Amino acid sequence: MIKLSERKSIISRFTEWLDENFGFTKTILRPAPEYSLRNPSYWLGAINVIAFFTAGITGIILLQYYEPHPDTAWESVSRIITEVPYGNLIRNIHIYAAFSMIFVTFLHFMRNYFVVAYRRPRELMWIIGMLMGLATLMMGFTGYLLPWYALSYAAVGFGITIIKQLPQPLSGFLEYVISGYGTDVELLRRFYTFHTVLLPAVIIILLAVKLHIFEVHGITEPLSKDIPEEEKKLIPWFPNIFLYFVILVCVYIASILTASIIYPFGIHEKYIPGVVTIPMPEWYFMWTYAIAKTEFIEVLGATGFKIFIATLIIITLIFVFLPFIDRWKDKHPSQRPFFIAIGVWIVVQISLMTYLAWATAGSYIPSDTAILSIVIPTIIVFIAAYLYRLKLVKPPELVWEKFSKLKQTKLEKTSGNPRESILVAIKFLLTIMCAGLSFRIIYGSLSENLSFGWFILGLAFFAFSTIESFKVVYVADLKVGNVGRRLRSFERWFGVG
Amino acid sequence: MARSIEIALVILLLVQGVLTVLTWMLNPIIVTHQTLAAGYIASSLIILSLITYVYYRGEEYDQEWIAAGIGMIVLILLLTYLKGGVV
Numbered sequence: 254m255i256k257l258s259e260r261k262s263i264i265s266r267f268t269e270w271l272d273e274n275f276g277f278t279k280t281i282l283r284p285a286p287e288y289s290l291r292n293p294s295y296w297l298g299a300i301n302v303i304a305f306f307t308a309g310i311t312g313i314i315l316l317q318y319y320e321p322h323p324d325t326a327w328e329s330v331s332r333i334i335t336e337v338p339y340g341n342l343i344r345n346i347h348i349y350a351a352f353s354m355i356f357v358t359f360l361h362f363m364r365n366y367f368v369v370a371y372r373r374p375r376e377l378m379w380i381i382g383m384l385m386g387l388a389t390l391m392m393g394f395t396g397y398l399l400p401w402y403a404l405s406y407a408a409v410g411f412g413i414t415i416i417k418q419l420p421q422p423l424s425g426f427l428e429y430v431i432s433g434y435g436t437d438v439e440l441l442r443r444f445y446t447f448h449t450v451l452l453p454a455v456i457i458i459l460l461a462v463k464l465h466i467f468e469v470h471g472i473t474e475p476l477s478k479d480i481p482e483e484e485k486k487l488i489p490w491f492p493n494i495f496l497y498f499v500i501l502v503c504v505y506i507a508s509i510l511t512a513s514i515i516y517p518f519g520i521h522e523k524y525i526p527g528v529v530t531i532p533m534p535e536w537y538f539m540w541t542y543a544i545a546k547t548e549f550i551e552v553l554g555a556t557g558f559k560i561f562i563a564t565l566i567i568i569t570l571i572f573v574f575l576p577f578i579d580r581w582k583d584k585h586p587s588q589r590p591f592f593i594a595i596g597v598w599i600v601v602q603i604s605l606m607t608y609l610a611w612a613t614a615g616s617y618i619p620s621d622t623a624i625l626s627i628v629i630p631t632i633i634v635f636i637a638a639y640l641y642r643l644k645l646v647k648p649p650e651l652v653w654e655k656f657s658k659l660k661q662t663k664l665e666k667t668s669g670n671p672r673e674s675i676l677v678a679i680k681f682l683l684t685i686m687c688a689g690l691s692f693r694i695i696y697g698s699l700s701e702n703l704s705f706g707w708f709i710l711g712l713a714f715f716a717f718s719t720i721e722s723f724k725v726v727y728v729a730d731l732k733v734g735n736v737g738r739r740l741r742s743f744e745r746w747f748g749v750g
Numbered sequence: 751m752a753r754s755i756e757i758a759l760v761i762l763l764l765v766q767g768v769l770t771v772l773t774w775m776l777n778p779i780i781v782t783h784q785t786l787a788a789g790y791i792a793s794s795l796i797i798l799s800l801i802t803y804v805y806y807r808g809e810e811y812d813q814e815w816i817a818a819g820i821g822m823i824v825l826i827l828l829l830t831y832l833k834g835g836v837v
Contacts (some may be wrong), residue, residue: 314795342785510791678821725814
């Protein structure tokens with residue numbers, strides 16, 4: 254007879270039973286090194302997949318009630334909000350999942366750019382990722398029209414105007430593919446088909462290929478060679494990485510639900526033929542909209558639009574074929590200041606352009622403002638990179654010195670003190686609430702015509718509260734003796750170690 | 751596993767049970783009830799992630815993550831009642 258102490262727990266027996274049935278431990282899903290589980294940035298692609306499936310599942314539910322016809326589309330969305338059980342919530346989850354998918358795609362792209370994750374043998378993985386990113390943007394573009402808002406119709410009309418500027422026969426072909434013979438019924442039906450069938454199918458096929466390549470090559474090796482052996486050990490996919498995924502899924506969906514509590518989406522005005530509305534794309538296309546509505550592009554007319562489209566196509570092609578363009582020998586960020594500068598410049602420029610498009614809704618962006626907003630960040634970022642190259646400034650070392658001092662701080666190790674935990678929870682709560690308040694200030698400054706000073710104040714408050722919230726967790730880490738481990742993770746992330 | 755964390759997990763499970771019952775009692779058509787449901791489900795998911803985290807890390811769990819998780823649950827519930835009203 255087995256003693257009580259020797260018996261396995263219910264969870265262990267259940268896990269073993271699942272493994273016996275499904276053979277999780279014998280599947281091709283490869284194990285991952287332990288250091289990757291300590292840094293969520295390694296799993297941005299996984300978060301993207303979670304977002305895609307969240308949007309997909311909620312989208313299938315919405316499909317049951319949506320009617321893709323100009324006369325009834327807006328009404329059906331309105332019905333989803335007011336009459337369908339949990340309809341408003343499901344719609345909000347769908348929109349936030351789509352937005353987060355686009356945002357995480359951008360983070361994933363920038364992260365892989367900075368850590369040079371596109372080098373041999375991952376060139377095709379990068380190209381497939383770029384195609385998936387473009388398909389994701391197209392999903393957003395096609396989905397925006399479906400509620401048949403006046404705003405979205407104007408934005409799509411603007412998109413079609415851009416397509417018309419392409420050389421023939423490409424423009425004619427694309428116009429036909431997107432809008433058929435130009436009737437509203439056909440336009441909506443085609444966008445609906447793209448959004449619900451074609452683009453998801455393309456993403457799923459590309460995802461399968463990308464996952465296969467990922468399974469063959471595994472996680473990109475960190476830039477730092479200084480990794481302790483115990484963190485290099487491989488962790489099996491089941492149950493460890495699977496449980497990590499469960500946590501990711503829970504936190505992700507909880508975040509989306511919280512976002513839909515804080516800022517639920519309403520319904521905009523319906524599109525009525527003949528009524529002119531200012532085109533206003535979604536936030537992720539704002540930066541392109543800003544370029545298109547700068548004064549000098551507008552003044553140049555059709556030529557200006559052609560310049561705009563050519564610029565977009567060239568930038569996209571450069572990034573798609575980056576693995577074959579970037580032949581710089583060293584991969585470490587400290588040895589690639591200009592590549593890092595280009596990455597930083599892109600982030601700054603996109604943020605600035607998005608803000609400008611938002612702030613100047615309904616009018617042009619004056620040429621001098623546009624030129625200054627391009628020239629000033631360019632000068633600052635590239636001069637900083639040049640000075641770094643000349644060894645005149647050494648920002649990573651300065652940061653490193655500061656953290657080294659913290660590392661050396663010897664604090665008494667405490668363990669399992671519930672009072673400490675409660676204090677940490679309260680401090681964390683307060684800092685997150687401050688961050689929320691700062692978001693409100695930023696949002697208010699953008700939407701309620703408050704002065705630019707409020708915007709700056711909101712940003713400063715946000716930076717302060719974010720740093721404070723990290724500090725709370727960091728100090729708690731120091732006290733329980735985890736700081737060394739976390740610092741190593743931090744070092745590798747910034748490639749300082 | 752430390753006794754204090756076992757007690758904390760049992761309390762969290764009870765809270766999760768209460769939240770599930772509260773969600774079940776809501777009217778899914780009313781928009782404010784949907785806001786409440788979103789808050790309850792989000793809190794429940796954070797609890798589930800905390801329990802999974804402790805199970806996944808075994809003895810090596812970090813106390814501050816549990817504290818931060820509990821902080822998030824309180825924050826979500828506060829926001830929920832602020833936006834959805836008390837039913």
